[in-house]
Amino acid sequence: MSSRTPAECVDLALDEGADEENRAGAIRELKTANECDELAALVREERIADQYRHQALEALATPQCDSALRKLVNKGPLEGALGEEAEELLATVEDD
Template identity: 45%
Template sequence: MATPEENHEIALDESSDREERERAIDQLEAANECDTLAELVRNDGLGDDLRKQALESLAHPQCKPMLENLVENGEVPEAFEDDGRTLLEQTPDDSGAGP
């Protein structure tokens, strides 16, 4: 299994195949790599479809603060602003799990 750093590199690597790049973003989500996913959302060089996948990957309680930051600071690509706001509204504040 790749490290978060390797998955970040794979997601950005245009020579990697599409499925591999999508899988890398999925693995970043599974690892709660909120900062790294946010970097992908902000990356103008990444295709819109992968940026949107990274944005959607932030829509869980652990990453909600980062999602909120991106949306409120206008760092979400203009084409996804409405999606970002909707994701933010639909994401619960916490997972309901106790300590």
């Protein structure tokens, strides 16, 4: 694991100039560190590519982040496939 702070990971995930591997790695680091609020913020961030929003959403599908995932689903609709995926992931986490 790198020595990046959660804020640095978020910045890297949002950085359109960074390569795909580093951006995805930053999202994995947030998951490893259980930075649920930061992951949820990335899911709601409309200015980044959907692939990173989906990665952040999938990273929330853990028992440690179930409350953040629930807030995403209940707080307001996420558009299209992202919203459907959030509901499916929440159902999976709640079943465990």
